[in-house]
Amino acid sequence: MSFEAISNFVAAFFTLSIFSFLYKDNPFYKFAEAMFVGVTMGYAIPLVYYNTFIPFVYRPIFIEHNFIILIPALMGSLYIFRFSKNLSWLSRYPIVFGMAIIGMGVPLSMHAYVLVQMRIAMMPIDNINTFIIFVGTITILLYFFFSKAHKGVYGKITNIGIWYMMVGFGASFGYTVMARISLLIGRIQFLMGDWLHLMK
Amino acid sequence: MAEQKMNFFDKMQALDRRYIYLVVALAIILPLVIPFNSRTYVTxxxxxxxxxxxxxxxxxxxxxxxxxxxxxxxxxxxxxxxxxxxxxxxxxxxxxxxxxxxxxxxxxxxxxxxxxxxxxxxxxxxxxxxxxxxxxxxxxxxxxxxxxxxxxxxxxxxxxxxxxxxxxxxxxxxxxxxxxxxxxxxxxxxxxxxxxxxxxxxxxxxxxxxxxxxxxxxxxxxxxxxxxxxxxxxxxxxxxxxxxxxxxxxxxxxxxxxxxxxxxxxxxxxxxWIKLSDIKNPVYKTARIGMNAQTVAHIMIIVFIAVGNIGYFVNRKKNKN
CATH class of the missing domain: 3.40.50 (Rossmann fold)
Structure with missing residues (x-):
């Protein structure tokens, strides 16, 4: 039996073990779930050690004698105190420094997520698509204006906003169904093709 | 009290979800094993x-x-x-x-x-x-x-x-x-x-x-x-x-x-229009074969949604009466 055949058999066993949950919870499912978590962690720990700890902590400090790295290294190691009830407050210090990233991102995210979107929403209404977008933007914005009761003419306008949102949720749901089915197709393609060789 | 007779829609709404899983699985397996060429429109x-x-x-x-x-x-x-x-x-x-x-x-x-x-x-x-x-x-x-x-x-x-x-x-x-x-x-x-x-x-x-x-x-x-x-x-x-x-x-x-x-x-x-069977390497057509199964599965899901909704409205009307 070749290595590929053995690895396919193992993968098929775990796939079927996970699928068995669809019938009901059982020891095969639990075993496969625990194995997945263990293998993922087992793979990630040495990868992170060799790609993060060695090049960014060990090598600069112990080989290149760049001792300034000790400060962020010690600061980062304070995260470990999350596991201590009495000293968990120490872990907030590296978090505070991490929050600086958010400050740096504010102007760029304002540009990327607000200003550019606003600019494109202010296009001239020269075709049916821009008209639909215009109506949708206005009615949805009005729907989220809660200082006025949604009654009368105003209520009718905000109802149009609700319809727009329903269409949006429907599109998202349709895509979600497609995504979930795609994942199942991927696994069945493996079982039928790579494992059982039933696909042509 | 005499048991009320269940109609088709009652039975469908009370159907064990595992039968639905089985139908979806078949809707995916059959198009993969018996392939056909569905058209791929490029967006x-x-x-x-x-x-x-x-x-x-x-x-x-x-x-x-x-x-x-x-x-x-x-x-x-x-x-x-x-x-x-x-x-x-x-x-x-x-x-x-x-x-x-x-x-x-x-x-x-x-x-x-x-x-x-x-x-x-x-x-x-x-x-x-x-x-x-x-x-x-x-x-x-x-x-x-x-x-x-x-x-x-x-x-x-x-x-x-x-x-x-x-x-x-x-x-x-x-x-x-x-x-x-x-x-x-x-x-x-x-x-x-x-x-x-x-x-x-x-x-x-x-x-x-x-x-x-x-x-x-x-x-x-x-x-x-x-x-x-x-x-x-x-x-x-x-x-x-x-x-x-x-x-x-x-x-x-x-x-x-x-x-x-x-x-x-x-x-x-x-x-x-490309005939999938002409492509020798299966890796180069994985997604297109998958889309065949996707098409059948979507039809099944649309049928389930339609039956479920019709059943809901039929039962609502029956309960009102």
Whole structure:
């Protein structure tokens, strides 16, 4: 039996073990779930050690004698105190420094997520698509204006906003169904093709 | 009290969910085992990625960066599009870089490169370079650093070589040359590229996303912040078709079937129809075969939704009476 055949058999066993949950919870499912978590962690720990700890902590400090790295290294190691009830407050210090990233991102995210979107929403209404977008933007914005009761003419306008949102949720749901089915197709393609060789 | 007789809709609504799983499983298994050719229509966001990549053909001062931001759980949707794009690059002599920032993406990135390389004689460091896994903590410094100097930002590749010494980097400095970033994600990772690489440096960004994420990305397509998008298995099937119709187009030359790439054309793609059984390598048609099963499964789901809703209204009317 070749290595590929053995690895396919193992993968098929775990796939079927996970699928068995669809019938009901059982020891095969639990075993496969625990194995997945263990293998993922087992793979990630040495990868992170060799790609993060060695090049960014060990090598600069112990080989290149760049001792300034000790400060962020010690600061980062304070995260470990999350596991201590009495000293968990120490872990907030590296978090505070991490929050600086958010400050740096504010102007760029304002540009990327607000200003550019606003600019494109202010296009001239020269075709049916821009008209639909215009109506949708206005009615949805009005729907989220809660200082006025949604009654009368105003209520009718905000109802149009609700319809727009329903269409949006429907599109998202349709895509979600497609995504979930795609994942199942991927696994069945493996079982039928790579494992059982039933696909042509 | 006498038991009330259940009608068809009562029975359907009380149906054990496991029967529905069984029907969905059959709806997927049968089209895979008994294949047929469903037509793949190519959408504009997929075309735009293809055209952008194809415009780099043969140029040493242009490169594509592929960022793998997903794990094996979404491999079914994203892996076929990654292989299709790598094939496109290798076939058309387009320089390509790969990188990932999560440990679980590393084996998938290596696997995609190995799979796509099989039919091509490409050399690491010359035609492509795998930057490898970089810690998530330095994602932002790398994204920003690439705006100044790509080689300086990533320093070493997956094989431990100094990136600036590689032949592929001779004419590549920053986002001006590495002019397209494609992020493959089942998350919001692509927004980091939009926020920093696009907004700060004007880099062209494209997304290869799972279908779940696709709807969220349309506003960015409309604004041009994303130049294109491959949405789920459908997007992968579209790109597979684009590669087959244009990049690996075959013609008979002196009685021998030869690959003769051709330029993208809307007319050609509209009329083209490829028989899947003519494609020998199953990896090159994974998404399109998957879409056959997807079509049948969607029909089944529409039938379930229709029956469920009709049953709901019939029972509501009955209860009112």
């Amino acid at each position: 504009e966001p997929s075309e735009n990625i293809y055209k952008k990549i194809d415009s780099f053909t043969g140029r040493k001062d242009r490169a594509v960066l592929m960022c793998f931001s997903h794990d094996a759980s979404t491999m079914a949707e994203l892996f076929p599009m990654e292989v299709a794009i790598l094939r496109h690059c290798f076939q058309r002599n387009i320089q390509v870089f790969t990188i990932c920032f999560i440990p679980a993406a590393k084996p998938l990135m290596d696997y995609a490169l190995q799979t796509a390389k099989e039919d091509y004689t490409v050399q690491s460091g010359v035609d492509y370079v795998n930057f490898g896994y970089k810690p998530w903590g330095i994602f932002l410094p790398i994204v920003l650093g690439m705006g100044d100097d790509v080689a300086k930002a990533v320093e070493t590749d997956d094989e431990g070589r100094i990136v600036s010494n590689l032949e592929i980097m001779k004419e590549i400095k920053n986002y001006n040359e590495m002019n397209l970033v494609i992020d493959f994600a089942a998350s919001a990772a692509v927004y980091i590229w939009i926020e920093y690489a696009r907004a700060r440096f004007g880099a062209n960004v494209a997304a290869g996303v799972t279908a779940v994420m696709a709807a969220d990305n349309f506003p960015y397509l409309q604004t041009g912040q994303l130049i294109g998008m491959l949405a789920g298995l459908k997007g992968a099937a579209e790109y597979e078709k684009l590669v087959d119709v244009f990049a690996t187009h075959k013609e008979m030359v002196n009685g021998v079937e030869t690959v003769v790439p051709r330029e993208f054309s809307k007319e050609v793609i509209k009329d083209s």
